[in-house]
Every structure is written in C-alpha cells, then in structure tokens.
Amino acid sequence: MLNGGGMELSDVNQVGVVGGGTMGFGIAINFALAGYPTVISDLNDEVLEQSMANINSALNLFVEEELTTQEQARGAVERIRTTTDLTEVASDSDFITEAIVDRSADKRELFNKLDDLCPRHTIFASNTSGLVLSDFGSDVERQDKLVITHYFVPPHIVPGVEVAKGPGTSDETYDITCDLMDRARKIPIRLRKELPGYLLNRLQGAMAREALRLWAEGMASAEDIELGVVSTFGFRMPHEGPFRHYDLSGVWKWPEDIRSPRGIENEKIRNRLAEGTPWFVDPERFDEALEKRDREYIRRLKELYWSKLE
Numbered sequence: 001m002l003n004g005g006g007m008e009l010s011d012v013n014q015v016g017v018v019g020g021g022t023m024g025f026g027i028a029i030n031f032a033l034a035g036y037p038t039v040i041s042d043l044n045d046e047v048l049e050q051s052m053a054n055i056n057s058a059l060n061l062f063v064e065e066e067l068t069t070q071e072q073a074r075g076a077v078e079r080i081r082t083t084t085d086l087t088e089v090a091s092d093s094d095f096i097t098e099a100i101v102d103r104s105a106d107k108r109e110l111f112n113k114l115d116d117l118c119p120r121h122t123i124f125a126s127n128t129s130g131l132v133l134s135d136f137g138s139d140v141e142r143q144d145k146l147v148i149t150h151y152f153v154p155p156h157i158v159p160g161v162e163v164a165k166g167p168g169t170s171d172e173t174y175d176i177t178c179d180l181m182d183r184a185r186k187i188p189i190r191l192r193k194e195l196p197g198y199l200l201n202r203l204q205g206a207m208a209r210e211a212l213r214l215w216a217e218g219m220a221s222a223e224d225i226e227l228g229v230v231s232t233f234g235f236r237m238p239h240e241g242p243f244r245h246y247d248l249s250g251v252w253k254w255p256e257d258i259r260s261p262r263g264i265e266n267e268k269i270r271n272r273l274a275e276g277t278p279w280f281v282d283p284e285r286f287d288e289a290l291e292k293r294d295r296e297y298i299r300r301l302k303e304l305y306w307s308k309l310e
C-alpha cells in the first residue's frame, strides 16, 4: 500500500465521487469512460437511483451522437457502482472528488471524515465553485493531498476543468490531478493560486453582472443582449479568448496611446501592452493566422446561421 509520497498516475486504480447530483453524475461518467472503476456515494438511495438514470441517459446520447460506441458506454456503466456508505468509497479509492452542496461547513465535515477513513495516499479533490481549500480543508491532516478540480456544467461534455492548489497542495498531487484530467479527456486549466470564484467564474460573472446592469438600465431587452453576445464575440469564442482576440484583431499594432483598455492603472499590464507585440501569434505569420481564423468562422457561419436561411 502506498503511504502518501512517491505517488504516480498509475497508482490511481479506483476513483470515488461524493455527491451524485447535477455535477457528480457527469464527473463519474468522465472517469468511468476513461476506464476507472468509479464509486458514487450520496445521502440516500433515491438520489443514487436518479444519478444512475442520468448516467444512462447521458451515455445514450453519447452513443446516438457517435461520441462513444455502445460497447464503450456499456463498459462505463458497468464500472460505476453506487453506495450510501462513505466507508465504501473511502476504503478503496485513490482519488476522490467531492461534488456535494457548496456549503463550507458541509465540505469541512466531509473532508474531515474522509481524512479519517481513507488510506494516507488518497487525493481529495473538490469541485467547489466558489469556496477555498484554505477554509473548508483547513482541518485535514493530508494538506499535500488536497486539490481543486472545478468542472463546468455539463461536466461530462464541457472539456475544460480548472485545477487549483490549496495552501499545502504538493506538486505531486497537482501533477497527478492534471494527468488524470488528460487521461479522462478533459483539459486541465492550471491555476497558480486559490481565490474565491477562481478564474473562469470571475470572468463569466463579470459579464453576467454587466449584462444584468445594462438590462436594468434599459439598454436592451434580455433577448437582444442574449442575441448580441451569441452572434458577436460569442460566435468567435470557440476560436479565441481575450488574449488571442487582442492578437487577431491587430490591437497590438495600434498606436500605444489607444492600445490599452481605458482606465487601466496596473503597471504590469501597461508595460506588457507597451511592448506592442501579440501574445500568441507569430507577427511574421499574422496573415496566415487570419486566413485560418476566417476559414473556421466561415464554416461556423454556414453551419449556425446561413443554413437556416436556405
């Protein structure tokens, strides 16, 4: 039996998911499809029956949409078992993800119980949206084995997962977690520190707050705000986030006095933008990058918009 240190991805043989609700059942699908025996626990059998029903219908859709074969889906379902007994998850799981209610006290109680019940090497990951390990994980002895894996709904489909460290998370735990995400065909987004709301909910939240404020001020109807987001920068987003957008829109070539967004006082940002260089795109191959972008956009335009006009 492993005793904490020297752990590798290959030492993860079984995974546990505590909380089989909206997020938990989808998180379990990822692991089971990747070949891991997966145990889900929740408070009662009715919830767990619903989790299994959700898993079956989600995997049926995967098969219908040819994301997986019938055999792969069946194999995944066979690898999942459910229990109301936390000790069953704790005793044999090498990596446990909690997806219970987002309340600090509940997560603290759960992590403390798991700390008592699990072998020393077991990693505990939290799917919290806004809480931090330095708060609810502070009583846990294995500080090096705590990590955040923040999925996005629906977690069995959306590929990106934020992976964040708590104050004591070891590099080993962090690396195994990122490798496990790769193995489960998720995309780990490596965060360098913990912060309430982490990274992507802060970005999403900034837009949601502004959308609500502008709606309340009567700038546009909810329908038009929605349409505007989806048909403009939302249309581009599968290809570009804020940094690639800065590159591809050519803002880096603008005169320095209009290159920075207005009202930015931060010196690090000002210095970086003063360089007048793109973040990712090779300036020598800028035209090539634009053509690649345009081809992708044209395909999306035909598929999402023009096909509906015919």
Ligand SMILES: NC(=O)c1ccc[n+]([C@@H]2O[C@H](COP(=O)([O-])OP(=O)(O)OC[C@H]3O[C@@H](n4cnc5c(N)ncnc54)[C@H](O)[C@@H]3O)[C@@H](O)[C@H]2O)c1
Pocket (backbone or CB within 6 Å): 018, 019, 020, 021, 022, 023, 024, 041, 042, 043, 047, 098, 099, 100, 101, 102, 103, 106, 110, 127, 128, 129, 130, 150, 151, 152, 153
């Ligand atoms: N729903 C989202 O969009 C979303 C996105 C990202 C992260 N999250 C986070 O994921 C976590 C779960 O959210 P959700 O939307 O799946 O909630 P949910 O209410 O759908 O599911 C939570 C499940 O946990 C169970 N549960 C509660 N306390 C428990 C305990 N002590 N032991 C075992 N099971 C327990 C509940 O019975 C329920 O089935 C939260 O921390 C939330 O912030 C949610």
